[in-house]
Amino acid sequence: MKRTLGTIFLVLIICLLGVSAFLGFRLFEGTPPVIKPLEVPGIIGKKAVVSAKISDEGSGIREVSAEIIQAGKHFALGTKEFPVVPRWKGSDVKGIQLKWEIVPARLGLSSADLEIRIAAHDASFRNSARGNEAVLSIPLKVDFTPPVVTVLSTVHNIKVGGTGACSFTVSEEAEKAGVAVGDIFFNAVKGSDNIYRVLFAVPYNMDNPKSIVVKAWDKAGNEGIGGMAFRVFPRKKVRDKINITDGFLQRKIPGFASSNPDIAAPSLVETFLNVNRRLREKNNKFLLSLCGLSSPEILWKGAFKRFPGAKKAGFADERHYFYKGREIDQAFHMGVDIASTMHAPVPAANDGKVVFCSDNGIYGNTIVIDHGMGLMSLYAHLNQMNVTRGERVSKGQIIGRTDSTGLAGGDHLHFGMMLAGVFINPVEWWDARWIRDHITYNLDMGSK
Numbered sequence: 001m002k003r004t005l006g007t008i009f010l011v012l013i014i015c016l017l018g019v020s021a022f023l024g025f026r027l028f029e030g031t032p033p034v035i036k037p038l039e040v041p042g043i044i045g046k047k048a049v050v051s052a053k054i055s056d057e058g059s060g061i062r063e064v065s066a067e068i069i070q071a072g073k074h075f076a077l078g079t080k081e082f083p084v085v086p087r088w089k090g091s092d093v094k095g096i097q098l099k100w101e102i103v104p105a106r107l108g109l110s111s112a113d114l115e116i117r118i119a120a121h122d123a124s125f126r127n128s129a130r131g132n133e134a135v136l137s138i139p140l141k142v143d144f145t146p147p148v149v150t151v152l153s154t155v156h157n158i159k160v161g162g163t164g165a166c167s168f169t170v171s172e173e174a175e176k177a178g179v180a181v182g183d184i185f186f187n188a189v190k191g192s193d194n195i196y197r198v199l200f201a202v203p204y205n206m207d208n209p210k211s212i213v214v215k216a217w218d219k220a221g222n223e224g225i226g227g228m229a230f231r232v233f234p235r236k237k238v239r240d241k242i243n244i245t246d247g248f249l250q251r252k253i254p255g256f257a258s259s260n261p262d263i264a265a266p267s268l269v270e271t272f273l274n275v276n277r278r279l280r281e282k283n284n285k286f287l288l289s290l291c292g293l294s295s296p297e298i299l300w301k302g303a304f305k306r307f308p309g310a311k312k313a314g315f316a317d318e319r320h321y322f323y324k325g326r327e328i329d330q331a332f333h334m335g336v337d338i339a340s341t342m343h344a345p346v347p348a349a350n351d352g353k354v355v356f357c358s359d360n361g362i363y364g365n366t367i368v369i370d371h372g373m374g375l376m377s378l379y380a381h382l383n384q385m386n387v388t389r390g391e392r393v394s395k396g397q398i399i400g401r402t403d404s405t406g407l408a409g410g411d412h413l414h415f416g417m418m419l420a421g422v423f424i425n426p427v428e429w430w431d432a433r434w435i436r437d438h439i440t441y442n443l444d445m446g447s448k
Contacts, residue, residue: 029058032132033120043141044102044114045220051099052118052136059123060084060091062131066100068107070114075107077116084123091123104144111142147172147218149226152195153442156212156230161204161316161425165442167197168226170216177216179228182209186420189296189373197443199373201422202232204316204332235425238317244272244328248409256407260361269323275362275407276321276329283361284334288421291374293355298443299372300350303432305395307347307413309340315416315425334423335378335416342411343384343401348393349377349415349429357389363414364405369393374420381408 033056041048054064065079077100082093102116116138121131148171158164166179168188178188179200188198196216202209214226249268256275257264263274313333321329348369355376356368363380367387370376383403387393402413417426428434 029122029124030126030132031056031058031122032134033061033122035118035120035134035136037136037138038097039099040138041140041220043143043218043220044104045143045218045222046104047221048102049099050102050116050138051097053095053097054118054120054134055095056091056120056122057094058090059131061093061096061120062091062123063121064096064098064118066098066116066118068102068109068114068116070109071112075109077102087123087125104142109142111144113139113141115139143218143220143222146222147174147216147224149177149214149216149224151214151226151228154229155438155442156228157233157438158202158212158230159233159425159428160202160207160235162235162428163199163201163419163424163439164212164230165197165199165439166214166228167195167443168214169195170224172218174216175219175221178214179212180215181212182206184422185215186374197373199375199419199439201419201424203422204235204425207234208232235316238314240313240317240319240333242319242321244269244321244323252407256361269328273329276331279361280331283363284423286360287356287363287366287368287378287416288418288423290355290368290370291376291418291421294370294374294376294420295353295372297372299352299370300375301395302350303435304349304377304417304426304429305347306349306430307338307340307344307415309338309344309413311336312339312412313337315423315427335380335414336426337412337414339410339412340402343403344411344413345398346379346382346400346402346413348395348397348399350395352377352393354387354389354391354393354399357385357387359405362407364403364408365400366406367399369399376418377426378414378416378418380414380416381405381412 033054036053038053039051054061061082062084063081066077068075082091084091118136120134124131126132150169152167156164177196178198179186181200181202186198186200188196190196212230214228216224253268253271257271263278265271315336317333319331319333320327350371352369352371355370360366365382365385367379368376382400384401387399402411404411415426417424
């Protein structure tokens with residue numbers, strides 16, 4: 001009996017010592033948290049964000065604080081505490097990402113360099129129960145001065161739906177620069193001569209742009225603005241009536257319903273409306289996205305070659321669709337329709353690189369050629385396509401033949417042009433004098 005009680009007592013002592021050792025190790029563990037910087041700006045301007053990942057696999061994270069130290073002064077960015085109840089269990093937070101927004105004007109910071117200090121404490125009982133501490137110090141430069149933008153080009157007369165060009169300099173290396181037309185931004189390309197050049201457009205549906213200005217941002221995010229003299233001329237608006245016949249619906253719509261089940265509807269008319277609205281929007285969005293693939297260099301030379309034939313529809317014509325005498329829909333025509341002989345050879349309008357060569361819904365078989373600086377030409381409703389994606393082409397090279405693929409009612413070429421995600425009027429680009437006076441002159445301005 002005594003031996004049994006002794007054994008039990010010994011086991012209890014060992015268990016107690018084990019639990020005490022475990023709790024002691026847990027409560028007084030000595031490994032500090034780890035702070036890993038994630039988002040750290042090289043320079044702080046009017047506003048910046050700093051973020052970090054804090055982790056502690058031991059007793060967990062109890063508190064994280066951040067502050068700015070500048071010229072001996074301390075500016076608190078905030079403290080985040082995590083509940084540790086009961087304390088002996090430690091913190092459940094083993095890892096977290098935090099970010100701090102820094103607005104110098106709000107904090108009262110000066111333009112002198114500063115230090116951001118991030119401190120983290122765990123839930124250990126070490127250091128008089130304050131826990132193990134980790135500190136990350138990040139030195140940063142401060143720049144509140146915006147870059148100075150100087151516009152070099154002078155002739156900025158643009159038609160609604162048309163294109164303009166601008167050249168300018170920036171007083172320091174720009175993180176981003178270009179022309180803002182209202183809320184639409186056109187990125188500029190910096191040349192080896194340190195001059196920025198950009199093509200920009202006034203969209204067909206922006207009759208009165210609020211402003212057209214040159215903008216540049218430095219690495220600190222400071223924004224510099226350069227005013228430019230400009231005049232915007234209205235475009236001639238054309239309304240066109242298109243009659244939708246049963247024959248057209250029966251010939252065209254079943255194919256669209258088959259290849260696009262999501263737009264199929266109980267009747268041919270309803271399906272046509274889905275094609276003319278939803279599929280048109282999808283196809284246009286895809287075409288405009290191709291501008292992001294454009295070369296920063298100019299690939300075209302001189303005037304663009306016009307496909308020979310009779311013009312059947314113009315750029316940005318307002319189309320009204322009628323079925324059995326009743327208007328059922330409206331849309332804008334984003335190109336120029338030109339009719340010639342059936343299966344007529346189609347020449348490349350200018351030098352460039354093929355970025356798309358396939359079917360594109362309402363446009364049928366389509367070729368898109370990049371001419372550089374965001375400028376692209378498109379050729380739609382084709383039958384035969386003689387080029388491949390990535391191929392370099394020359395002005396006048398036969399790239400395909402016309403047809404009535406897509407939503408076309410008859411054999412013709414739909415020729416369009418795009419600039420940096422905006423459809424533009426192709427007619428201007430067929431005019432050598434216009435290119436010289438409004439594009440080439442402005443882009444070369446800095447070297448004159």
